[in-house]
Amino acid sequence: MPTISAKINKKELDAINEYANACGETVSNLIRKVMIKEATFMNCFSDSKEYECGISIPDNVSGEEESKIVLGSINKVRRILGLEEQDWI
Numbered sequence: 520m521p522t523i524s525a526k527i528n529k530k531e532l533d534a535i536n537e538y539a540n541a542c543g544e545t546v547s548n549l550i551r552k553v554m555i556k557e558a559t560f561m562n563c564f565s566d567s568k569e570y571e572c573g574i575s576i577p578d579n580v581s582g583e584e585e586s587k588i589v590l591g592s593i594n595k596v597r598r599i600l601g602l603e604e605q606d607w608i
Contacts, residue, residue, distance in 0.1 A: 574588065
């Protein structure tokens with residue numbers, strides 16, 4: 520199977536690892552899914568589940584709890600990269 524590589528710095532690696540963990544994916548599989556979705560505009564024009572990825576949310580949580588989990592994950596990745604945190608999603 521072919522391999523693709525990219526040069527990234529330590530902060531970027533940490534951020535990608537954190538996001539992959541939050542999504543319940545390996546880094547390799549997350550990057551594959553994100554790149555295919557981006558290259559094919561699947562975010563806008565497809566119902567395909569094959570390339571879905573997103574922050575994992577436990578079952579039976581309220582909408583407010585879900586928002587806190589997602590925002591917490593987003594801000595953790597943003598902190599790693601030295602970006603300003605978000606206060607809403």
